[in-house]
Amino acid sequence: AGLESLENFVRSAHSGSADFTQVVTAPAREGQQARSKTSSGTFEFQRPNRFRFHYQKPFEQVIVADGQTLWLHDLDLNQVTARSQSQVLGATPAALVAAAPDLAALRKDFELQEAPQRDGLQWVQATPRARDGQLRSVLVGFRGKELAALEILDSFGQRSVMTFTGMQPNVPLPAGTFQFKPPAGADVLRQ
Amino acid sequence: CAAPLRQGAQDGATASSWSGRLALQVQDDARQSFSAAFELRGRPEAGELRLFNPLGGTAGVLTWSPGRAVLETGGQTRQAASLEELVAQATGSPIPVTALFDWLAGIDTPVPGWKADLEQLAQGRIRAQRLAPPPLADLRVVLDR
Numbered sequence: 001a002g003l004e005s006l007e008n009f010v011r012s013a014h015s016g017s018a019d020f021t022q023v024v025t026a027p028a029r030e031g032q033q034a035r036s037k038t039s040s041g042t043f044e045f046q047r048p049n050r051f052r053f054h055y056q057k058p059f060e061q062v063i064v065a066d067g068q069t070l071w072l073h074d075l076d077l078n079q080v081t082a083r084s085q086s087q088v089l090g091a092t093p094a095a096l097v098a099a100a101p102d103l104a105a106l107r108k109d110f111e112l113q114e115a116p117q118r119d120g121l122q123w124v125q126a127t128p129r130a131r132d133g134q135l136r137s138v139l140v141g142f143r144g145k146e147l148a149a150l151e152i153l154d155s156f157g158q159r160s161v162m163t164f165t166g167m168q169p170n171v172p173l174p175a176g177t178f179q180f181k182p183p184a185g186a187d188v189l190r191q
Numbered sequence: 192c193a194a195p196l197r198q199g200a201q202d203g204a205t206a207s208s209w210s211g212r213l214a215l216q217v218q219d220d221a222r223q224s225f226s227a228a229f230e231l232r233g234r235p236e237a238g239e240l241r242l243f244n245p246l247g248g249t250a251g252v253l254t255w256s257p258g259r260a261v262l263e264t265g266g267q268t269r270q271a272a273s274l275e276e277l278v279a280q281a282t283g284s285p286i287p288v289t290a291l292f293d294w295l296a297g298i299d300t301p302v303p304g305w306k307a308d309l310e311q312l313a314q315g316r317i318r319a320q321r322l323a324p325p326p327l328a329d330l331r332v333v334l335d336r
Contacts, residue, residue, distance in 0.1 A: 024247040026230070037210075037335075053246070058335060059212075063245050072226070072245050076316075076333040077214040079226050093246065132266025134248050152248065155265055160247035187216050189224045 002114050002124035005142035007103050013147070013169035015046040020053070020164050027157035043164065045098030049085060050178035053094075064180040065094070071180040080182040081189045093138045093152050093162075096126055115139055121148050208232035209295050211315065211334035215284055218326040223284035235274075235289035253277065253288075285321065286330060294319065295332070 021040045028034035039058060045051035055061040060075040070088050072081045100106040106126070115123035121141035128135050134154050141149035146167050152160040182188045214226035227250055228243040237256040244250045251264040253274070260277035262269045271277035278286050293300035294307050294317055304323040311317070315334035320327065 022247060024243075026241075059333070061245065074212060074214065074226060077212060077226060077331050079214045079216070079331075081226055134244070134250065134265040152246070154248040156241075156249040156252055156263070158243075158247070158249045187214075189216065189221050189226070191221050191225070 001117065001122040002140070002142065003103075003112060005122050005145060006106075006112070006124045006140055008145055009142065009147055009169075010100055010102055010106065012145070013047075015044070015171065015173055016147070016167055016169045017042065017044040017171055017173060018147075018164040018167035019043070020162050022160060022162045024158065024160045027159075044173055044177050046173060046178060047098065048101050049095075049099045051094055051098035052178055062180070064178060065098075066178050066180055069180075071182075073180070073182070073186065078185065079187045079189065080180075081191060083191050092135065093150050096138055096140060097147060097150065110138075119149075207234075207292070207296065209334055211332060213286075213330065213332045215286060215331075216329045217284050218328070220326060223328075225284075231288075231291065231295070235292050238292075240288060251281070253281065284328060287319075291332075295334075 019040070020043045021038065023036050023038050025034050025036035039055050041053060041055040041057070043051070043053055049065060050067050051065050053063040062071070062073040064071045065085055068085060070083045070085050073079075096106065096110065103112065106112060109130075110126040110128055113125045115125040117123065119141070121143055124140045126138045126140060136153045136155050138153075139151040140147070141151070147164055148167070149164065150162040152162070154160075208230065210228075210230040212226065212228045215224055217223035230241040232239050238254070240253040242250045242253075251262055253260065253262045255261070255274040255277070258272060260271050260274045262277055262281045269277065269281060271280055274288055278288055287302045287305060290300045290302045290305070290307070294309055297309060297312055299307055299309055305319050305321050307317070307319040309317060315336050317332040319330045
């Protein structure tokens with residue numbers, strides 16, 4: 001079920017937009033309750049390699065992949081970081097959802113396995129082939145054909161659960177959704 | 192006068208913890224410049240600094256205690272005799288982490304070559320510039336509220 005939903009999503013959702021909520025939970029430490037932080041915003045993507053995360057709460061941050069460059073704009077710090085997508089994207093959760101044109105392409109960076117149904121969703125477990133990365137595994141959750149959740153476990157045991165609501169596949173997106181122009185006065189770091 | 196209260200959640204006699212985002216910009220040297228979300232806990236003598244990448248994954252964990260400092264990133268572990276040495280090695284740039292504890296607590300501890308601006312600490316903002324030795328470095332911290 002999960003793999004079938006992922007294959008269907010990757011093949012049929014050429015673009016999409018949704019709201020997201022992300023809860024990041026640090027690994028519990030001896031004698032301390034695991035602490036988590038919640039943020040939310042909007043997400044858009046367009047295959048093969050464009051996406052945009054616009055964090056609105058608790059602080060504003062924009063992440064745009066325009067096809068060549070991955071831009072990160074932290075409005076409080078008034079700083080823009082620009083990295084070439086080829087350097088950073090490969091085996092990242094965003095690539096899983098928004099970049100790969102088909103499962104075969106995904107399988108280059110991830111091992112894909114069916115995972116048990118849970119919380120009313122069908123899941124796929126994606127484990128990066130590169131063992132030294134920061135990512136331990138990603139669970140991709142579907143409600144039928146609709147992408148509903150990403151559960152990201154990093155190599156330090158930190159869990160990030162991103163849930164999507166109101167996911168609309170293949171909707172026309174305004175021109176410029178995946179373009180980014182650093183605002184005047186912002187520091188731009190090219191790395 | 193009364194010593195300023197240590198801001199941030201207390202989880203130990205004098206240990207504290209802060210979380211937010213920090214950006215370091217080293218003039219004409221993008222390699223040394225970076226920005227990351229962070230969690231800083233403990234004290235200058237012993238503590239932990241966690242750095243996160245934009246989508247919430249952990250980019251690295253720096254832990255230190257007297258005579259020992261360890262940095263873990265995705266695949267490797269790096270050690271050094273002191274926190275300062277490890278931070279310089281790991282980020283390639285000189286973030287005065289021990290002084291950061293005091294700055295975050297509103298104590299304007301002097302650091303050779305650096306000028307700290309704690310005016311906006313009440314709004315959760317700190318800025319510090321390294322004037323010497325060149326190149327100019329600009330550290331900005333925004334605390335989560």
